[in-house]
Amino acid sequence: MILSHEQLLVDIEVFRMCRKAHEGITVADDRWLIDVLEKQGPGGHFLSERSTTRQHAQRRVVPARGWVCRLPRRWTAAGRPTVHDGLRQRVDELLATHVPLPLGDDVERELEKLRQRAAKAQ
Numbered sequence: 001m002i003l004s005h006e007q008l009l010v011d012i013e014v015f016r017m018c019r020k021a022h023e024g025i026t027v028a029d030d031r032w033l034i035d036v037l038e039k040q041g042p043g044g045h046f047l048s049e050r051s052t053t054r055q056h057a058q059r060r061v062v063p064a065r066g067w068v069c070r071l072p073r074r075w076t077a078a079g080r081p082t083v084h085d086g087l088r089q090r091v092d093e094l095l096a097t098h099v100p101l102p103l104g105d106d107v108e109r110e111l112e113k114l115r116q117r118a119a120k121a122q
Helices: 005-023 034-040 054-058 072-077 083-097 105-121
Strands: none
Touching: 005 083
């Protein structure tokens, strides 16, 4: 069996995006922004409207984690990392900072029994 931590991160991102897409689009009356549409009219734009600001839009979009998303000059200055480089860095961060959940007392007791049995068998 082969395990790729980088592929696991990609799979998690695909799952997150699919889950968000499955939630669908909210069609509540307050989400249609009819007043903004009427104010701007044909040929207008919505970039100055509060409803289209970055903060408001981020609540609706699930940004991918671990992807290399930079302006070209920043990407070049960073050594032109690939998506795999970004994923590898994220894997390294996760492995370095991971703190496993503690095992329950009953599990610890069973493990101790196994250790003792293995010590006697030697």
